[in-house]
Structure formats: structure tokens, C-alpha cells
Amino acid sequence: MDKQSKIILISGPTASGKTNFAVKIAKKIQGEIINSDSMQVYKTLKILTARPNKIVQKNIKHHLYGTIDLNKKFSTGQWLKLAIKKIKSIQKKKKIPILVGGTGLYFQSLINGLVKIPEIPLKFRNKVRLMSKREGQKKFYKKLLKLDPKVKDKFDPNDTQRSIRAYEIKSYTNISMYDWLSKTKSEFKDSDFLKLQIETKREKLIERINLRTHVMINSGAIKEVKKFLELKIRKEQSANKVIGIVELTQYLNDKITLDEAKELISIKTRQYAKRQATWAKTRMISWIKIDPNKIDSYIKKLKKSSLKLDQLT
Structure with missing residues (x-):
């Protein structure tokens, strides 16, 4: 695949300016944007x-913005299938696909393929989680190494989530998570992608998150939550996890003030951004780091005539 047909991936924590960056690139190089959130x-x-x-x-x-009904389940596998279809459609038009979002698992599935591990019963998974909590991460990781020596040096020993996942996969399927991964193939080669990650300083990100919370409230977030509650979405649906629903519902029920709701939304958003940063630190090592203060200078490096995307680096 030549540089003209690279697939651009733009990642970064929530409120880091990913969308703005993607739009500016799309305007400069005749790109189309695919949602990866x-x-x-x-x-x-x-x-x-x-x-x-x-x-x-x-x-x-x-593409892929606001297309799924709130009461429907939507998996990474479903997103991947749709995303691949959109990428190929955009490339047929001789345009550049630009995937932007904060869901690391979506990007991982696109780059590496989706692991076809059998579904593990919730009861079994909860048992492993309970063991992890009871033992503590240090002891639990030692148990994991005994169960599956192949995980050694594959990820940070303090990564609780990955440790639990590796343990449940090996103990349930009797096959190492990394053997499952080795069988997994992507539709694309790693060289097909230009992987860009926006890295924002913590203080600046907190400032941006607080501002975004304020703008959301003033733009009609309360009305949006009222409408959401009227739809009576089932509690197990992923849409209930959208930050702000719980907090603004509490406000509407007179349990907290609006200022308290704003503060709680900002706190939860900061926590989410921290989890995204942790994911990136361990699983997006090879991505090119982009300074958000220099976004405009990166865009200027792109020449309309040649569309040499490697100039971004």
C-alpha cells in the first residue's frame, strides 16, 4: 500500500482535541472520518x-456516528465489520479513511484482528475477579505466571484488567491468551496505518474537561438526559455508561445540585481519561505522539498536491 492510501488512526484521551485534529486533516487531504468511539x-x-x-x-x-439504537447491543466485532466496509468504500473513491476515537479496543481489533476466544460464562469470570480482589494484584499475578508462563514480560504486572483476562482465558480454554492472539489476523498490514496519538499534559486536559462539561450543560445535556430517561433503556445496555447520565439524573431527582452534578461529571471524565492514558502507555507504544499545541503546524506539513502523509512525522 502506498503512502497515498494510508489509513490514518487518531487516538487520544477524551477532550484532547481528536475530532478537531481529524477534521483539519480531512479538509487538507480529502479524507472521510470514521467513528472509533x-x-x-x-x-x-x-x-x-x-x-x-x-x-x-x-x-x-x-461515518458510524449515531447509527445504533440505544436498546441494541453493539460489540467490538460489529464495529470492526462496519469499519472495514467503510474503509474499503472510502479507498475505492480514492479518498483517505481517517478513524478517530477514544476506544482503544476498536483500534486494537482493526490493527491486529479480533481474537475469536469462546465466550466465557459470567459466573466463571466473576469467580476470577473475586480471586484477584482477595489475593491482591502481586499474588494474583504470580498465580497467573504459574498457570500461564507465556504471559511473562507481555504486559505490566500491575495491569489488573489484563491479568484477570489472561487468567480467565487460560483457565477456561486451557489455551494461553497469547496463543489465541497468534492465531488472529487483521485485514490490513501494520504498515497500512499512520497511527497518531494526541498527548495532552494532565493539567491542560483537566482544564479542557472542565470546560467541556460546562459547555455540555449549557448546550442542552439536561434535556438530553430527560429524553433518555423517557426511553426507559434497559439497565444492562452500554448506553447507560455514558458519563453524565447518572449525575444529571440525580440532579433531576433533586438528590444533588447542578454544581455538584457538574463536578461529578468532570471527576468521572478525568478518571476515564486516565484509564485511556494507561491503555495507551502499554498498548500504543509504537504510535506517533502528537503535541496538541502543534496541531496546526502538523497540518501545514501536508502538501495538497502530493498528499505525503509521512510528512506528519
């Missing part, structure tokens, strides 16, 4: 999920 796929929740507005979507073609 697990919450922006849902209908209705435009404001709370910070979905690109109608004006932006009118000027640049956007």
Missing part, C-alpha cells in the same frame, strides 16, 4: 458523547 455510535446522546455537530458533518463526510 464506542459511545458515539449511539443515537440520541449527541451532547453527552460530544458527537461532531451537523455543520462539521455537513462539510466533511462522517
